[in-house]
Amino acid sequence: MDxxxxxxxxxxxxxxxxxxxxxxxxxxxxxxxxSEEPLTLTNAPRLSDIKTMTELLQSLGxxxxxxxxxxxxxxxxxNLSTTRAEYDIVRKMRASNLVLGPLxxxxxxxxxxxxxxxxxxxxxxxxxITALEAMGAEIELKDGYLHAKAPGGLKGAVHELRxxxxxxxxxVVMAATLAxxxxxxxxxxxxxxxxxxxxxxxxxGAQIEGEGTSTITIQGVDRLSGATHPVVxxxxxxxxxxxxxxxxxxEVELLGGRIDLVGAFCEKLDAAGISVxxxxxxxxxxxxxxxxxxxxxxxxxxxxxxxxxQAQMMALMCTAEGTSVLEERIFENRFMxxxxxxxMGAEIExxxxxATVTGVEKLKGAPVMxxxxxxxxxxxxxxxxxxxxxxxxxxxxLDRGYERVEEKLRNIGARIExxxxx
Ligand code: UD1
Numbered sequence: 001m002d003x004x005x006x007x008x009x010x011x012x013x014x015x016x017x018x019x020x021x022x023x024x025x026x027x028x029x030x031x032x033x034x035s036e037e038p039l040t041l042t043n044a045p046r047l048s049d050i051k052t053m054t055e056l057l058q059s060l061g062x063x064x065x066x067x068x069x070x071x072x073x074x075x076x077x078x079n080l081s082t083t084r085a086e087y088d089i090v091r092k093m094r095a096s097n098l099v100l101g102p103l104x105x106x107x108x109x110x111x112x113x114x115x116x117x118x119x120x121x122x123x124x125x126x127x128x129i130t131a132l133e134a135m136g137a138e139i140e141l142k143d144g145y146l147h148a149k150a151p152g153g154l155k156g157a158v159h160e161l162r163x164x165x166x167x168x169x170x171x172v173v174m175a176a177t178l179a180x181x182x183x184x185x186x187x188x189x190x191x192x193x194x195x196x197x198x199x200x201x202x203x204x205g206a207q208i209e210g211e212g213t214s215t216i217t218i219q220g221v222d223r224l225s226g227a228t229h230p231v232v233x234x235x236x237x238x239x240x241x242x243x244x245x246x247x248x249x250x251e252v253e254l255l256g257g258r259i260d261l262v263g264a265f266c267e268k269l270d271a272a273g274i275s276v277x278x279x280x281x282x283x284x285x286x287x288x289x290x291x292x293x294x295x296x297x298x299x300x301x302x303x304x305x306x307x308x309x310q311a312q313m314m315a316l317m318c319t320a321e322g323t324s325v326l327e328e329r330i331f332e333n334r335f336m337x338x339x340x341x342x343x344m345g346a347e348i349e350x351x352x353x354x355a356t357v358t359g360v361e362k363l364k365g366a367p368v369m370x371x372x373x374x375x376x377x378x379x380x381x382x383x384x385x386x387x388x389x390x391x392x393x394x395x396x397x398l399d400r401g402y403e404r405v406e407e408k409l410r411n412i413g414a415r416i417e418x419x420x421x422x
Contacts, residue, residue, distance in 0.1 A: 003393045007416075008390075011245070012413045015254075016253075020234060026093075027170040029053045033057070038075065039200075040227075043231045046404070047403055060077075060099065083109055085099050090112065099112060104175055105154055110146075110149075112148070113144055125168075127163060132154070161189075173188075177208070182219050183218045188214055190302050235306070242269065244381060249287050251285070258282075272295045292321065296326070299326075307331060312374065322358075326356075337374075337378045338355055341363075341379070344365065344383075368390060370398060374401075376398040383416075
């Protein structure tokens with residue numbers, strides 16, 4: 001199993017190109033199941049999660065061809081061979097559940113394995129199920145699979161989500177594109193990945209209004225056509241690399257970065273004393289003098305501070321001046337990086353969903369264990385700022401969501417290498 005070795009090396013300088021968003025691509029890919037015509041995605045990120053989604057779509061009979069070194073995914077769901085999403089693939093990635101809405105809408109039935117336990121919390125599917133049931137689906141859990149059917153097809157409905165779930169919003173929006181009549185989804189999630197999904201579905205002929213707001217209205221149509229669509233910039237990869245110069249000092253330009261994707265995050269960087277500037281090609285982040293100031297963070301659905309940047313922000317707060325309180329409100333068990341950061345000398349106290357971090361002058365390199373995707377990159381960021389060598393083990397998590405991380409960081413002057421620890 002690979003490990004990554006990072007050695008603290010002072011200020012960083014240069015440019016990092018930001019890839020297309022993993023989480024957008026993982027909902028855009030299942031959208032192919034809605035149409036018999038080809039759907040082509042450009043600006044796709046090169047990640048193992050994308051390979052898992054490819055495998056899942058292929059297992060359903062879709063054709064998926066990866067081109068231009070993985071940056072173009074050409075898909076066709078002309079013929080589907082099954083509507084059963086097997087546990088062996090689904091268990092690898094929760095986003096596999098995003099085939100449920102499209103399959104149900106097009107084929108009127110689907111059997112999708114429940115994803116099973118996840119390191120960052122229970123992550124149930126009740127919101128997806130209740131919403132699809134409101135649209136006329138009958139769903140029962142048998143042998144670990146959701147057996148869903150909608151005899152005669154899904155019907156438009158007015159439904160309010162109890163919580164603005166990203167995945168439930170995506171499943172409902174996709175399902176509603178082919179339902180009979182109008183669906184009004186209230187308390188919908190407003191994440192940029194959902195806006196991107198709607199833009200793509202609209203190109204395919206879907207009639208949707210209200211993306212980016214809490215109420216999305218979908219007028220069902222008889223069929224959707226093909227389309228070509230560029231995947232939106234990955235705001236989490238963007239935020240992660242914005243933290244590299246913040247934590248190590250220096251100045252880095254993030255190519256393709258957009259402030260509207262990371263507004264709440266930029267406000268916190270500003271309060272911490274980090275400068276963020278828009279350039280012709282993206283965003284430039286600089287930390288020139290002095291220590292970062294401690295800031296408090298509460299994770300919230302978009303446009304609030306993203307839970308997917310909480311671990312990385314904690315790494316920054318570990319060496320900030322003062323005490324910061326990080327409150328995790330989206331997932332119940334998302335501080336597994338805290339004990340690992342403490343192995344590097346961080347002072348952190350966790351009580352339930354709240355972590356209190358008292359900044360120290362300097363972190364010290366140590367062997368640490370990556371526990372999930374965002375936790376692993378937070379340990380790399382911490383390692384960049386630490387004295388000596390940090391060995392991050394179990395980095396397969398990292399490859400799920402960050403393409404060419406060593407190359408991107410090396411290009412801005414970081415000392416980072418991957419070793420095979422077998
Ligand atoms: C998506 C993102 C993930 C991000 C999360 C929150 C993808 C592929 N993943 O995950 O990176 O961290 O949004 O921004 O886009 N919940 C329920 N019942 C449900 C569904 C969700 O209780 O039916 C709860 C979850 O347990 C969690 C919270 O709602 O506590 C947020 O989940 P949700 O917004 O659905 O996240 P995902 O779509 O799984």
